Amino acid sequence: MASRETFLSQPDKAIVFHYTPKHASWMNQIES
Numbered sequence: 001m002a003s004r005e006t007f008l009s010q011p012d013k014a015i016v017f018h019y020t021p022k023h024a025s026w027m028n029q030i031e032s
Helices: 004-011 013-017 021-031
Strands: none
Touching: none
């Protein structure tokens, strides 16, 4: 959860959000 707080305080959080396991998880299902 610490990494979540870290990316939330980053100015480029929108970019980091795309690389979160949860986001990639459902995207992977759609692409598969």
